[in-house]
Amino acid sequence: MHVAYWIIAGLLALFYLYGGGAKVIQSREQLQPMMAWVDSTPMPAVRAIGTVEVLGAIGLILPPLTGIAPWLAFAAAIGFVLLQIGATRVHLSRGDRQIGLNIALLLTAAATIWLATAWL
Secondary structure: OHHHHHHHHHHHHHHHHHHHHHHHHOOHHHHOOOOHHHHHOOHHHHHHHHHHHHHHHHHHHHHHHHOOOOHHHHHHHHHHHHHHHHHHHHHHHOOOOOOHHHHHHHHHHHHHHHHHHHHO
């Protein structure tokens, strides 16, 4: 179960480190081709979402790796499920029906929740 956790959580963390890091660092114009929703979202909110994603990715990896508060991995995975529920709602409210990535990330985060119970 630990090996499966590290594979799934590692891939999820890499995705969110990349996506969150881009939201924190890049301008609206650079983000717009990948994320159409940024045109109607204030940049401080985009930066906050990016920060949450980066911190969540760290939360998936660092606590179980160090053995310090490993339950935070469970909390981070729950946070990613909630984040993807919100992201799916934003896409659907904008008339964007391309939510396949959101659903895949939601299911991956849900699997990570289950696998993170090994740290509880």
